[in-house]
Amino acid sequence: MLTQMTVRNFKHLREVTIELGQNVVLIGPNNSGKTTALQALALWEVGLRRWNERRKGQNPEKRPGVAINRRDLMSIPVPSANLLWYELHVRDVEREQGRTKSTQNIRIDIIIDGITNGRSWSCGLEFDYTNEESLVCRPLRQAEGRMIVPPEASEVRIAFLPPMSGLAAIEPKLEMGRINVLIGEGQTAQVLRNLCYQIYEDNSNWSKLVRDIERLFGVTLRPPEYLVERGEITMAYRERDNILDLSSSGRGLQQTLLLLAYLYANPGAVLLLDEPDAHLEILRQRQIYQLITATAQAQGSQIIAASHSEVVLNEAADRDIVIAFVGSPHRIDDRGSQVVKALRDIGFDQYYQAEQTGWVLYLEGSTDLAILKEFANKLNHEANQILERPFLYPLNANQPQKAREHFYGLREAKPDLVGIAIFDRLEKNLETGQALTELMWKRREIENYLCFPEALLAYAKHNLPDDLFGMAEAQRREQIMQEIIADNVPPVALRDLSNQWWTNTKVTDEFLDLLFSEYFTRLDLPNLLRKTDYYILAKFVPDNRIDPEIIEKLDAIVEVARRAKPRVT
Structure with missing residues (x-):
């Protein structure tokens, strides 16, 4: 079993070390x-x-490297060998006064560690660029010489399987x-x-393959047939009372059949599966992942699968190694912490946003964000740009504990994450901490800061043409709004805008919803x-x-965003 891989200067990977195990899922966008x-x-x-x-059993220090043609790299089809190098950088050239002083090869290094029959081993290889068609491979250089190729490494068989591309x-x-x-x-597809046919000829696993497909899709595979006179292989399946050619099956069935056939055809191998969940609906992805890992274990194989399915992540997080490809690849299922639970419950998309932004904003919902952004724009506040693309987690409830559980779950995976949570007014104290800033509005809710009569009257007459008809309509609408405000607001509150009614009333349910329902009814x-659009009123609130x-909360958001440490890619 392979236990670790270290890669340098290969394609997208500058230098990474990835932990491996029985089942490994590489997850990422x-x-x-x-x-x-x-x-x-x-x-x-x-x-x-x-x-x-070419060189087995010989001293690697005294033997030259072996040439590899790019066409022999069946799993890595590239038109030119230099495309294998990180940023296409195959040579380091030192110049002096416009002349080349020295040239040094940039090498791809790949070191694999493993355990075979209870014995640990390590095998490193380096690759030099020769020309567009070839490269040279030799054991990795070390300070005391070159690495010895252990015999255990030579027993490793690796099989690479890309996603299903259809069926010929x-x-x-x-x-x-x-x-x-x-x-x-x-x-x-070919x-x-x-x-x-290979599995059917071998006969040992054909019945298992038929049983698996029947259990998953309710169809029975017919044995493949070799037509000697045409040199072709045909294959069909039974669905209810019909015999159909394999090409009539759905892409999900074909993908599953490809995975299982490949597993059965390569017992004891390290299987590299690229998006095994491709073409599978969400409900099927979990089932297929469980099946291929169980089958691989029964076959004595090791699974290393690449995916961007959250379903596969959630399933793998319980028992397998999960490597997140966000920035530098790193393990995220440390069993000594709550990372697995956090990512399973929170979802990889949110973890990804936390990595990318470095901070998270907790509000009751997206309406609160729209109101804050409208105020920031009106005030020309620095927060306006910050609020363009924040990592917003809508709580859909006024519950500080919900924000804390989410934040500290994410923070297990990204320890330097910072956040700010702004709640509607609560009758209890908030916690104070450097990582998560907790604030609440002094008024009942954020809408209490934009429901002043001046703002409502300005809204009533906005967006009308500047002509006689428009002016008359504006006066009519303003009059209707004035009457409805008077009907719904206590006279004492109308006379004094600092009255507690403006502070303590839940204005969305008890004022604005009623007001606009009646207003538009009277306008026919x-x-x-509606509530999701109340942010529009912010632009009509007079500056005074x-x-x-409002400014205090925007300042706090800016301060938290400044402390954020996004992952450097």
Whole structure:
């Protein structure tokens, strides 16, 4: 079993060390380097195989490297060998007075650690660029010489499987070497029937494969047939009373069949699965992951899978190694902490945002954010830009404990995360801490800061044409709004805007909802301003009515955002 890999200068990976185990899931967004890590393992295996073919048993210090043609890298199809190097940097050239003083090769280093029969071993290989068509491989250089290639490393078999690419209508019979070439090129559409035929010929696992597919999809696989006169392999399945060609099956069934066939065809191997959840609906992803890991264990195989499925993450977090490809790849399922639980409950998308932004904003909902942003824009406050793309976690409740549990769950995975939570007024004290800043409004809720009569009257007459008709309509609407305000606000509160009614009333439910419902009814219009749109009123609040507390909260958001430490990519 492979236990660790270290990669330097390979494609997207400058220098990373990745912990491995029986089942490993590389999780992360598209183009984050997951497939690159799988390809690094495949490159190491090709290099090791070439070295053993040419130099096995010889002193690596005294032997030259072995050449590898880029076309032999079936799992890493590239038009030019230099595309394997980090930022295409294959040489370090030192110049002096415009002339080349010295040239030094930049090498790809891949070091794999493992355990075989209870014995630990380590095998490192380095790769030098030769030209567009080839590269040279040799054991890794060390201060005291080159690493010895341990015999245990030579027993490792690595098999790389990209996602299902469809299914060819006609599939000629292929030898195993050609099957591996096509799989490496991503042409899985050309080999599915051949893989099934190999298993059927071997006969030991065919019944298991049929049983698995029947249990998952309710169809029965028919044995593949080799048509000698045409040199083709055909395959069908029974669905209810119909016999259908395999090409009639859904992509999810084909993907699952490909995975299982590949597992059964490669017992005892290290299986590199690129997006095994591709083409599978959410409900099926968990089931398939459980099946392939159980099958791999029964086959004595090791699974290293790349995915960006949150379902696969949640399933793997309970029992397997999870490596997050966000910035520098790092393990996120440390069993000594609450990371696994936190990520399972919170969701990878939120963890990813925490890594990217370095801070999190807790509000009751997106309406609160819109109101804050409207005030920041009106005040030309520094928070305006910060609130363009914050990591907002809507609490949908006025519960500080909910924010704390979410924040400290994320912080187990990103220890330098900072956050700010702003609640509606509470009848209890908030906690004080440097990591999570907890604040609450002195008024009942944030809408209490924008429901002044001046703002409501300004809203009533806005957006009307500047002509005689518009002026008359503005007066009519203003009069209607004035009457409704008088009907819904106590006279004492109308005379004194510092009255406790403006502070203590839950204005969304007890004032604004009622006011706008009646207002638009009297205008004979549909209600154009519901709770989610109340942020619009902020722009109509006169400058002298903007409470200093609004500025205090915006300042606090800026202060927290400044302390944030986003992950450097």
